Amino acid sequence: MVEFFHMGGYAAYVWPVYALGLLVPLALAVQSLADYRRQLRLAEALEREAGGRVRRAAHKPDTEQGL
């Protein structure tokens, strides 16, 4: 066990690599999911708050948007 963590004397290089290899993708995943949820909440709130009126306005050719 001690030998495993020692990594043949290279622990100071091997373990930071694995720590970063986990942390960087994890941070990216957390940020990506948080942004998705935030946009989803905003979109739902706007649609709710506006009710039918904005939806009607959004269907006029001038403001019609695809996405």
Added chain:
Amino acid sequence: MSPMTSLSASQRLQAFANPARFMALSARLLAPLWVVSLGFLGVGLYYALFASPPDYQQGETVRIMYVHVPSAWLAMFGYSVMAMASAVALIFRHPLADLCAKSAAPIGAAFTFLALVTGALWGKPMWGAWWVWDARLTSVLILFFLYLGYMALWTAIEEPTRAARAAAVLALVGAINVPIIRYSVDWWNTLHQPASVFRMDGPTIAPEMLLPLALMAFGFTFLFVTLLLVRMRAEILRHRVRMLRLAQAAARAED
């Protein structure tokens, strides 16, 4: 006023259909993608740390390779995705292409950062230096700056369609760097070792090291695709939020 008014009716219809279909399809794909990504990474980590031998020359530092090399592949894969999506956006005006390129950038940048830092942590014990200004390292550092510049351009230009076009041009110009990175170890004298997996004459890496490397590479690749879908979904919603706000403002102006 709106960027879509200049498009034809069929393009507007296509713009409506594709993101809606994309949202439905990606929603179904995401759960299995997470499972496959984490599955490959979990098994990959086991082989990388426990079930593979130390190298006869590099000792235990060879385990750095299982994070470093897939990160570097994904760094270049990410830029290739970004450049191809940018080309599709410029040529065909596909409504999802810009969003795809924009979403790929931070993921590619993160993997490039990971490749650079893990490379430094491998370089110190093996070469005696954290960093050397040789062709491979320098061209990957340029790749990192290209990603940052691309993302900065998106935030610098307020109007999304103009930002998209400028960013797409930058992505395409910067694409010249990708083959330079690939062949830098052949074209210039370098400390960095040459390719040992994707070679014309087949892999020269030992099979017991190829397995953890392949597992980690698949894991990172699936994770890339998963995060790309999550970010594209967020971009579609961001666009919808923007349009709802514009419509709200237009409705208010009518009162």
